[in-house]
Structures are given as structure tokens and as C-alpha cells.
Amino acid sequence: xxxGEEDPQALSIQEGENATMxxxxxxxxxxxxxxxxxxxxxxxxxxxxxxNEREKHSGRLRVTLDTSKxxxxxxxxxxxxxxxxxxxxxxxxxxSEKLVFGxxxxxxxxx
Amino acid sequence: DTAVSQTPKYxxxxxxxxKSIKCEQNLGHDTMYWYKQDSKKFLKIMFSYNNKELIIxxxxxxxxxxxxxxxxxxxxxxxxxxxxxxxxxxxxxxQDRALGEQYFGPGTRLTVT
Numbered sequence: 661x662x663x664g665e666e667d668p669q670a671l672s673i674q675e676g677e678n679a680t681m682x683x684x685x686x687x688x689x690x691x692x693x694x695x696x697x698x699x700x701x702x703x704x705x706x707x708x709x710x711x712n713e714r715e716k717h718s719g720r721l722r723v724t725l726d727t728s729k730x731x732x733x734x735x736x737x738x739x740x741x742x743x744x745x746x747x748x749x750x751x752x753x754x755x756s757e758k759l760v761f762g763x764x765x766x767x768x769x770x771x
Numbered sequence: 772d773t774a775v776s777q778t779p780k781y782x783x784x785x786x787x788x789x790k791s792i793k794c795e796q797n798l799g800h801d802t803m804y805w806y807k808q809d810s811k812k813f814l815k816i817m818f819s820y821n822n823k824e825l826i827i828x829x830x831x832x833x834x835x836x837x838x839x840x841x842x843x844x845x846x847x848x849x850x851x852x853x854x855x856x857x858x859x860x861x862x863x864x865x866q867d868r869a870l871g872e873q874y875f876g877p878g879t880r881l882t883v884t
Binding site: 690691693695697700701702703704705708746748752757758759760761763764 | 812
């Protein structure tokens with residue numbers, strides 16, 4: 661069964677605005693990861709946050725994790741047209757040996 | 772220098788045929804994966820190998836057979852292709868089986884007609 665679910669399914673913003681995507685999951689996790697997928701390409705790892713971390717930054721990306729609510733958010737600040745892509749969260753589903761991906765959020769950044 | 776490569780990028784074939792997809796990683800990773808992404812972009816693990824040993828075999832029809840000749844290569848052979856096999860197949864690798872960062876190949880778009 662699906663572990664992570666992203667929200668919203670689609671998001672359209674103007675260049676320069678911030679984009680926030682959310683991910684909810686069902687079982688306990690060791691870590692949660694965010695990936696980006698440009699159209700027609702493979703997934704690219706963005707950031708990994710461990711279950712004992714609450715917030716992590718990487719450039720214009722900020723990820724938060726609330727294990728009590730079983731949710732995470734990805735914030736992209738000062739978005740650019742090049743950020744247009746689908747964004748997926750993935751969890752290890754509490755010690756299983758596989759990553760389980762959500763359905764993704766499709767982000768469109770309009771120039 | 773491509774980290775994870777797959778061939779072919781596109782594969783169009785008829786129902787009933789047998790086809791193979793090849794994957795190679797030059798990252799020195801121990802663990803490799805095959806994922807299937809359907810038309811709704813849902814990505815699901817199919818198989819995982821660690822140092823040539825099969826560690827994950829999801830509920831996949833036995834028409835799908837992975838093979839890892841060495842830890843840098845993971846191939847996927849599909850027998851008796853069906854319409855429902857049409858999807859994008861991604862190979863990925865990670866340093867070890869601890870489920871850290873995974874590196875994905877560019878994908879193989881399989882279309883079964």
C-alpha cells in the first residue's frame with residue numbers, strides 16, 4: 661500500500677514566489693527523502709531528513725518533518741522556471757528495505 | 772560521465788514478445804533497483820539487488836526476471852509482454868542497502884502494442 665501522499669497534486673505559481681508541498685505518510689520511518697523529476701527524466705535526489713531531525717536546508721530548499729503528525733513539507737523559495745518538475749517524497753516505511761514513493765506534486769513555475 | 776545509464780531509452784514492441792533492458796552504474800554502489808512508473812507517475816519498486824544478491828522481489832509477475840552479472844550491472848528481462856507492461860522503467864543505485872540517497876537512470880519507456 662502507498663506510504664507517502666503529496667499535497668497538492670498540482671501547483672502553479674509565478675517566478676519568484678515560494679512553493680510549498682506537503683507529504684503525509686502512514687507508518688513510522690527512519691528517514692524521509694524528497695526527489696525531483698523533470699519531464700522525461702529520471703528522479704534526482706534533493707534532500708534526506710532523518711526521523712530525529714525537524715528541519716533541514718539545502719540552498720533554496722527547506723524541508724521540515726513532524727513525526728507526531730507523520731508529515732513533511734518541502735519549501736522552495738524564490739522559485740524559478742527551472743524548478744518546474746514533479747516532486748516526490750519517499751519513505752523507508754519503518755525499516756523495510758525499500759523506498760515507498762508518493763504520487764508526487766506537479767509544480768509549474770510561470771516566468 | 773553518466774552515473775546510472777540504461778539502454779534502450781525507448782522500446783516499442785508487440786504483445787507476446789520478449790525484451791530486455793540493461794542498466795549500468797559507475798558509482799561503485801553495492802545496491803541496485805528496478806522501479807516501474809505508470810502513466811499516473813506512480814513509482815513502485817520491483818526488485819532490489821545488493822552485491823548481486825536479490826533482496827527485494829515485490830509482487831511482480833514471474834514474466835519479469837532480473838539478472839545481476841556483477842554489482843555494477845542489473846538487467847531486466849521481460850517475457851511474453853502484455854499491454855499492461857507499458858510504462859517507464861527506472862534503474863537506480865545506492866551506496867548500500869541502508870536506504871539512503873538513490874541515483875536514478877534516465878528511464879526506459881516501454882510501449883507494448
